[in-house]
Amino acid sequence: MKPIVRSYLAEINLGNSAPGQGQNLNFQDYPQLRDIYITGITTFEDAQVAVSPSGKTVVPSLTGITVSLKDIYNMDMIFQYPAFDLQPSLVNGYYRDFIPFKLQLTKSYITILDPTGLLANQSVLFNIFYVPAKEYNNYAKIYVR
Amino acid sequence: MLGNNRQALQIIRISIPFFSETGSGAVAGQKYFFPEHPEIDNKTVVGIELHCGGVGGVTGQPDSTDSKLIQIRPSQVRNIYFVFKNEINEHLFENVPALSLYTKNVAAGNDFKQSIQPYFGKIKTRACYAYFPANTGFTLPDSYLNLTFYLR
Numbered sequence: 101m102k103p104i105v106r107s108y109l110a111e112i113n114l115g116n117s118a119p120g121q122g123q124n125l126n127f128q129d130y131p132q133l134r135d136i137y138i139t140g141i142t143t144f145e146d147a148q149v150a151v152s153p154s155g156k157t158v159v160p161s162l163t164g165i166t167v168s169l170k171d172i173y174n175m176d177m178i179f180q181y182p183a184f185d186l187q188p189s190l191v192n193g194y195y196r197d198f199i200p201f202k203l204q205l206t207k208s209y210i211t212i213l214d215p216t217g218l219l220a221n222q223s224v225l226f227n228i229f230y231v232p233a234k235e236y237n238n239y240a241k242i243y244v245r
Numbered sequence: 246m247l248g249n250n251r252q253a254l255q256i257i258r259i260s261i262p263f264f265s266e267t268g269s270g271a272v273a274g275q276k277y278f279f280p281e282h283p284e285i286d287n288k289t290v291v292g293i294e295l296h297c298g299g300v301g302g303v304t305g306q307p308d309s310t311d312s313k314l315i316q317i318r319p320s321q322v323r324n325i326y327f328v329f330k331n332e333i334n335e336h337l338f339e340n341v342p343a344l345s346l347y348t349k350n351v352a353a354g355n356d357f358k359q360s361i362q363p364y365f366g367k368i369k370t371r372a373c374y375a376y377f378p379a380n381t382g383f384t385l386p387d388s389y390l391n392l393t394f395y396l397r
Contacts, residue, residue: 101360102363103364104269104362104363104365106366107364108340109326109339109341120288132336146340148342148344149342150323150324150383151378151381153326154378191363192257192359193348194360194361216322227342227345236383
């Protein structure tokens with residue numbers, strides 16, 4: 101695993117009604133996550149995190165959810181990866197790290213492939229590991245393969 | 246490898262008190278600041294680990310019990326978040342779910358330790374805090390939360 105230089109817990113709320121099959125839900129804009137290189141990502145179910153920082157119930161299961169992350173050129177750097185598999189507790193505590201790319205969070209999204217068990221107003225949590233672009237040169241050699 | 250706990254030169258454990266002034270338990274939404282610790286402030290953190298007490302069963306499997314101090318249990322930790330700041334009060338690690346730092350597998354009868362999360366950076370302990378969100382119905386009696394910092 102590469103070092104975690106910064107992290108921010110992003111939240112996608114499922115909205116006022118239960119999500120439908122095939123529905124996409126975008127990340128909202130977080131000022132902290134603008135102009136960053138993403139270095140890794142993790143997710144959590146309600147067995148690990150009961151409620152989000154904003155007080156929303158966390159989804160009980162991630163098996164029906166995939167995540168897609170776009171870079172600043174609108175390329176799908178990660179496309180429909182199962183969110184369930186991003187839980188470190190399932191892989192001896194290891195998180196998914198990858199060669200950093202500049203993340204465009206507001207065009208990144210989750211897709212609901214199976215809404216079974218998902219209810220309105222629940223939230224999906226992503227702990228995003230990142231390096232601010234202005235500091236990336238300080239850490240670049242850590243992430244070079 | 247940088248950020249891996251195997252490179253730590255020093256390991257320091259601190260206890261964060263989750264107390265209210267009235268003795269009626271911790272308060273939702275309240276920030277519970279870390280005790281100041283110069284050893285941590287003066288070195289670089291390369292990993293953070295959380296420890297839990299308890300007796301197993303529905304409270305989850307403990308990894309560090311204490312017969313004098315009441316320690317937070319795994320089943321309670323899933324409601325708690327940490328915010329870590331650096332020496333100029335920038336947020337380094339924001340809203341870190343506490344259970345993600347607990348490295349013991351909580352399934353009874355299946356004990357093993359998971360990898361330590363390689364959080365990396367210089368922090369200022371007295372600016373860091375833990376909290377649990379308001380409006381959740383979760384209550385927490387006066388107790389301690391233990392964190393180990395891997396330093397170099």
